[in-house]
Amino acid sequence: MATREIFENRLQAGLLLFPTMVVSAVFLYYPAIRAVGLSFFQASFGRDDAFVALDNYARLFTSGTYLDSVFVSVLFTAVVVAGVMAFGLCVTFLIHEVELGKSAYLIAAIWPYALPPAVAGLVFLFLFHPTLGLVTSYIEALGVTVDWFTNGPQAFVVVALAAVWKQIGYNVIFMTAAMNNVPDSLTEAANLDGVGRFQRLMRVYVPVMSPTLVFLVVINTIYGFFGTFPMVDLMTKGGPAGATNILIYDLWRTAFQFYDFGFASAKSVVLFVVVGALMYVQFRLSDRYAYYGG
Amino acid sequence: MSSVATLPDRLGEYTEQMVAETGGDTRDGLVERLSLHALALGAVLLLVLPVVVAAIVSTKPTGIVTSVADLVPGRSGAANYRRALVGLGFWRFMLNSFVMAAIIVVGKLLVAALAALAIVYYRLPYKNLVFLVVLFTLMLPVPVRFVPLYRLVVELGWNNSFLAITVPYLASATTVFILRQHFRSIPSSLVETAKLDGVGPLRFLVSVLVPMSRGIIVGVSVIMFVYAWNQYLWPLVIIDTEGQQVAQVGLSLLRGQASSGEIAWSMVMTGSILTLLPPLALLVAFRKPLLETFTLQQR
Numbered sequence: 001m002a003t004r005e006i007f008e009n010r011l012q013a014g015l016l017l018f019p020t021m022v023v024s025a026v027f028l029y030y031p032a033i034r035a036v037g038l039s040f041f042q043a044s045f046g047r048d049d050a051f052v053a054l055d056n057y058a059r060l061f062t063s064g065t066y067l068d069s070v071f072v073s074v075l076f077t078a079v080v081v082a083g084v085m086a087f088g089l090c091v092t093f094l095i096h097e098v099e100l101g102k103s104a105y106l107i108a109a110i111w112p113y114a115l116p117p118a119v120a121g122l123v124f125l126f127l128f129h130p131t132l133g134l135v136t137s138y139i140e141a142l143g144v145t146v147d148w149f150t151n152g153p154q155a156f157v158v159v160a161l162a163a164v165w166k167q168i169g170y171n172v173i174f175m176t177a178a179m180n181n182v183p184d185s186l187t188e189a190a191n192l193d194g195v196g197r198f199q200r201l202m203r204v205y206v207p208v209m210s211p212t213l214v215f216l217v218v219i220n221t222i223y224g225f226f227g228t229f230p231m232v233d234l235m236t237k238g239g240p241a242g243a244t245n246i247l248i249y250d251l252w253r254t255a256f257q258f259y260d261f262g263f264a265s266a267k268s269v270v271l272f273v274v275v276g277a278l279m280y281v282q283f284r285l286s287d288r289y290a291y292y293g294g
Numbered sequence: 295m296s297s298v299a300t301l302p303d304r305l306g307e308y309t310e311q312m313v314a315e316t317g318g319d320t321r322d323g324l325v326e327r328l329s330l331h332a333l334a335l336g337a338v339l340l341l342v343l344p345v346v347v348a349a350i351v352s353t354k355p356t357g358i359v360t361s362v363a364d365l366v367p368g369r370s371g372a373a374n375y376r377r378a379l380v381g382l383g384f385w386r387f388m389l390n391s392f393v394m395a396a397i398i399v400v401g402k403l404l405v406a407a408l409a410a411l412a413i414v415y416y417r418l419p420y421k422n423l424v425f426l427v428v429l430f431t432l433m434l435p436v437p438v439r440f441v442p443l444y445r446l447v448v449e450l451g452w453n454n455s456f457l458a459i460t461v462p463y464l465a466s467a468t469t470v471f472i473l474r475q476h477f478r479s480i481p482s483s484l485v486e487t488a489k490l491d492g493v494g495p496l497r498f499l500v501s502v503l504v505p506m507s508r509g510i511i512v513g514v515s516v517i518m519f520v521y522a523w524n525q526y527l528w529p530l531v532i533i534d535t536e537g538q539q540v541a542q543v544g545l546s547l548l549r550g551q552a553s554s555g556e557i558a559w560s561m562v563m564t565g566s567i568l569t570l571l572p573p574l575a576l577l578v579a580f581r582k583p584l585l586e587t588f589t590l591q592q593r
Contacts, residue, residue: 005417006489016412019405023465034442094334108338114573116524119566177589230526272438
């Protein structure tokens with residue numbers, strides 16, 4: 001039987017793996033472990049680190065600001081994930097169903113993949129600017145006063161819109177691939193049964209696409225927690241009154257505005273647990289659905 | 295499932311027949327097709343319009359656009375872009391971003407190709423463990439480790455240098471993973487031939503694997519460029535001299551100046567369009583290999 005393992009020399013293999021291993025160890029594993037260690041210390045500039053055991057974690061659970069930030073983060077991420085996936089699925093399906101101009105629609109739908117989050121934030125900041133914004137006058141014509149520089153819920157919505165916009169492209173890329181993998185026979189059988197378009201999407205395509213959709217829920221959740229930092233930084237600075245103070249922004253402020261490195265490390269550890277749990281879910285679920293791809 | 299596999303042809307004929315028999319159906323069909331196009335067009339317009347507005351604003355003298363009637367391109371385009379690049383020094387941010395992204399793309403590819411070569415083509419003990427150690431780094435994104443990473447990089451004396459914003463990115467689980475998937479799809483008979491010819495590992499990589507992986511290499515490069523170009527948090531933390539700053543954080547400097555009234559908002563949109571163009575151009579130019587690489591990653 002033919003094998004791919006044509007080389008034997010272990011020293012060579014070690015040398016080939018060396019750059020990846022060194023960079024991973026020094027810049028990925030070591031800082032991650034240091035974060036756990038540092039979370040038991042009070043640490044800042046110009047002072048020696050002082051061991052404080054679990055104080056930082058105790059502070060986490062008694063800090064109103066932090067608990068608010070947890071709540072805001074979870075809600076924000078849920079809204080962004082739901083928004084991205086609903087809109088992404090609709091766009092993907094529409095492009096799947098049209099016959100003319102498919103590739104033009106596709107490129108017009110996936111381009112936000114290249115959109116820098118900072119640009120997404122600035123464009124929405126400008127479009128919805130309370131005094132200068134192009135969209136503002138039209139919303140105000142509906143009887144809503146646009147004042148999201150002081151109104152928390154409004155700020156939350158505007159930042160979420162920018163976050164959804166940026167993430168659509170990535171989702172459409174994966175959803176299109178998954179939808180194209182649905183066997184034609186299923187589509188034809190559904191048509192024969194007189195199943196309407198929308199029913200066909202929900203009852204036939206979505207179940208077959210479920211491994212991809214699970215993968216996207218995980219990726220979008222990580223994006224909601226971390227990838228939206230530039231938008232928050234540029235649009236609201238976490239405000240007004242903490243309404244958009246997501247965990248990563250709160251963490252950055254603790255570390256680089258208050259220089260409270262120990263407390264910030266405890267917050268990093270919490271985020272690590274979040275990523276770990278998500279990745280675990282992803283591996284478990286996609287294993288269960290693994291038979292789809294063949 | 296086997297009976298379903300034989301169905302499509304017959305079903306195709308059957309549906310054609312139905313359409314032909316019920317002549318009135320075609321008009322409804324046309325209306326339905328047109329409304330599908332209208333919906334699809336509406337959806338992609340929602341995605342495209344914000345950036346079109348930004349592009350128009352970037353050609354205006356001040357950027358005051360409060361109604362749709364104001365959405366005609368202004369005459370200050372050239373002047374705005376010149377002012378942003380030269381007057382406000384945005385060229386420096388762009389150049390820094392290019393250098394950073396180029397080093398990350400080339401470095402990641404090189405480092406990951408060597409690792410994937412070892413993982414796929416060497417007989418090794420604990421190979422799965424090695425691969426797991428690489429994959430596990432996916433759970434350690436910048437946000438969960440940037441506080442100690444900041445201390446480490448400062449201790450190394452790398453802050454405000456390209457080393458700080460490139461070296462920590464060089465190990466790439468995603469790239470190793472994609473290359474490994476692709477290498478494993480190369481027929482092993484071909485690999486055997488190379489072995490019989492007594493080709494060394496590096497020759498094998500350069501003259502067999504690389505030519506067979508062109509599309510994937512282009513796709514991965516675009517993915518990595520977009521990733522590197524769009525980095526915001528880490529450069530914000532580790533770079534505090536303006537001359538070394540990257541375009542993303544340069545934008546936040548423009549935003550501050552606009553809010554304090556030092557520059558017009560049209561300048562912020564000019565900077566935004568400049569920052570968007572390089573990754574967008576790559577996406578449009580290389581969409582085919584990019585999409586193929588993503589589909590591979592999905593399997």
